[in-house]
Structure formats: C-alpha cells, structure tokens
Amino acid sequence: MRISQLADATGVGIPTLKYYLREGLLHAGEAESATRASYDASHVERVRLVRTLIDVGRLSIERVREVVAALEHPPATRHELLGTAHDVLRAHDQPRLGSPADGIAPAAVGQVAALGAPPCADSPAARQLGLALTAASAAGWPISDHTLETWAGAMRTVAGQDIDAALAGTSSADALRYAIVGNVLTDPVIIALRRVAQEQLSAEMLGGTGGQFR
Amino acid sequence: MRISQLADATGVGIPTLKYYLREGLLHAGEAESATRASYDASHVERVRLVRTLIDVGRLSIERVREVVAALEHPPATRHELLGTAHDVLRAHDQPRLGSPADGIAPAAVGQVAALGAPPCADSPAARQLGLALTAASAAGWPISDHTLETWAGAMRTVAGQDIDAALAGTSSADALRYAIVGNVLTDPVIIALRRVAQEQLSAEMLGGTGGQFR
C-alpha cells in the first residue's frame, strides 16, 4: 500500500500523513527502496486512532504522541495500564489555575480520600478529580460531600458497564487502546446523557400533572 | 473602579481586558469622561465568568460571546433557558465527521428516541447525544441499547442532584448563568469520578480476595 492509498483509505491528505510521520504519530512504512515504502492495515488503524483522538477527544498532537508511545511500550500489569490510559486522558493544563504540580486544595484531597479513592498523588484519576473539585471551588461552586457521594455512586454504575471489556484485550497494547479509545468516545455520550436527563427532569417539574416549578 | 483595579481584582491583564471589551465579552464601563470609565462588581463577575468558561470549559471566544449574548437577552421560559444553556455547551464542531446540520445516524436517532428524549432536532441535548453516538459508532465503537439505558439511569441520578438549584435563580439571567457554569465546572468532576470508579473496579477485580481477572 502506497501513501496515496493510505490517504484514500483514511480520508487524510498526503501532506498531513507526512506530518504525522514526522511527528512520530505514525510509524514508518516498510522501505522497499529509496523512494518507496509500503503501508499496511496497521497504518490505516493508526491513522484512524489519531484522528479519533484529535477530532473526538480533542487531544493535542503532543498528547497523541504520548498515546502512541504508550502503545508501543505498553505497561506490563493491568493496573499500570489503566493508570497510563487515565494519565493520557487527563484534563488539559489550565493556563491560569495553579501550577501543574500542586494546585489541589486540602479540602479536595479530603473529599477524594473520603470516596475511598487512592491519594491524589497516586493515581491520575484521583488527581484529576482533586483538580476538578479545586477548580469548581475556586470558581465559587463548592461541591458538597453528599452530592459527590451521590455522583460517585452513579459513576460506579457507569464504570461497571465496560470495565470488563476494557481490560480484556488479548495484548496489553489492545487493552490500552481499548481503555483510551473507549473513554474518548463515550465521555461525550455520558455528558450528553446528563444533559438529556436534566431536560427530562426539568420538563417533569414544569409540565407534570400538577407539578409546579419550585 | 478603574480598569487597572479591575485587572488587579481579577488577575487578568489590562490588554486582555481591552481585548474582551473589543470582542463584546465584557460590557463597557460607565463613561465618566473621554478618558475615564468606571467598572463595578458586575465587571469583576463577568471577567471571572469568561475566564471560567475559557479555562475550565475550554469554550472559544466565539462561544463565550454566545453565552454573554444569551445572558443579556435571557429566554423567557425555564424550558427555553435550559435549551439555551445546553446549546451553548454543545460539543465543538468536529472538523472531519459530517456536516454540521445532519450527521446523525438513523440508528442513533432511534436510540435517542428509545430513551424518551425529545427528537434530535428538537433539543440541543438530544442532538448532542445523537452526534456522540454516531461518532462512536463511526469509530467502530457501537453502544448497545442496554449499555445506553444503564448509563442513562445513572445520569438521571446525577442530574437529579442539581436540577432544582439550576433553575431556581431569581432572574432568568441568574438561572442561565447557573446552568451554564454549573455544567462547565461539574462535567470534569463527573468524568473524573468515572475514571476513579474504573480504577476502583479494576483494583477489586485484580486484587480482591481470590478475585481473579476475567
């Protein structure tokens, strides 16, 4: 498969593919001669992965590079694997709110611990939660323990749906790709479902039989 | 309050404030003379709102302008209000996947309808859900009806937590700001909770008493 065919197969232009090659997002094709290389199904799959991460997940090129680096040297244990996936999916660095290393409020640390999660320093997910709680609080939107616990219960239900499949890949690289792509593609679904539920609840309160709004 | 004081109060530089004024994100101060205007608490609040939407919500300047425009002409009914908020919080336009108007797969339309949500064309949230389902499916990650229903139930729980407060603002503008800012600040919390739950479930399966993986 030539680069032009790779371009046709993926819908991505040749200059962009060359860019991805330069940036290390796409592994080189097998060189047949000085001016010829052949690409295969793995390249098609890789390009689709990159486009999904960029288009749907809004990951930067730099983040995507982290993903492919992880895929090429996947962590050995399943636990590290999920940590790697979550690390790559961490929130973007916020320009103004705190420095990257610290920035988690003590109260947020306590809330994270109260959920039974590992300490913020020990897991990407816990750290991300701490940062999100801190950001909300700093913006004048503190989240009560009760609300957080309710949400956490709901999200445990959500997580239960696909955690089996996420870690059941035949190889570490498969499982890692599964965990990353799965979260990237389904996070928007989760958020959209939240909005739909908000609208439904709102409609019930406003339009239900005798239901009056507050 | 002078512009320099506004800058001090918000941590945003004067050139940036001037930029926000130019772009219509920040309303003009009250002109006292040709070279003097005074700003008040409403400006401080507005700047903080803008920074929250940009830093935490990753909204573009254009989107923030939509938010501000909506705040200045808030919709009359509570139902329209939530629609406006959700419209502003819709996913970013994806460069490659489909045109903006259509692009929702028929199967996704059916799944949205099966949840009891309004048709995709009628509500921003339903439309966003349709798009997310379509994108996932196109990327080779179809979401089963069962999974979707489970997730929807969980998200109803989540939505129940703050829908009262979201619509209970004293004015339409307050309620609108509440709905927008609340979602912007808490979406990252929801997603982080999902990750934490994934790690907890994974740890239970891997490390529990006699628990074996898969």
Next chain:
DNA sequence: AATAGTGGATAGCGCTACTATCCAATGTCA
C-alpha cells in the same frame, strides 16, 4: 507644568496543526 493613567485604535506575536513547495530518486508505461 510635569506625570501617570485612560480609552481607543492598530499592529504584531506565539502557538498549534497543518499545507505547500521543492528535490532527487525511482518506478511505470509507451
């Protein structure tokens, strides 16, 4: 009178993610 701050306008910058152009080497087809 000197100075510093202001509103207003215009231009430039840094970054990201491409996109375009050029080149020599090679493959392809007449």
Next chain:
DNA sequence: TGACATTGGATAGTAGCGCTATCCACTATT
C-alpha cells in the same frame, strides 16, 4: 529508451486563535 508520474524526505509557509504591545490624544492628579 525516454517521457511522465509518484514517492520519500526536507524545508518553508499558512490560517486561525487568543492574546499582547505600541501608539496616540486626552485628562485627572500632583
């Protein structure tokens, strides 16, 4: 054999976004 297209590789340029810097005339303060 020779014209022509394509390729890999390198380098440079572009578009858009979100600021940032500079300049100016004016005005309030000292």
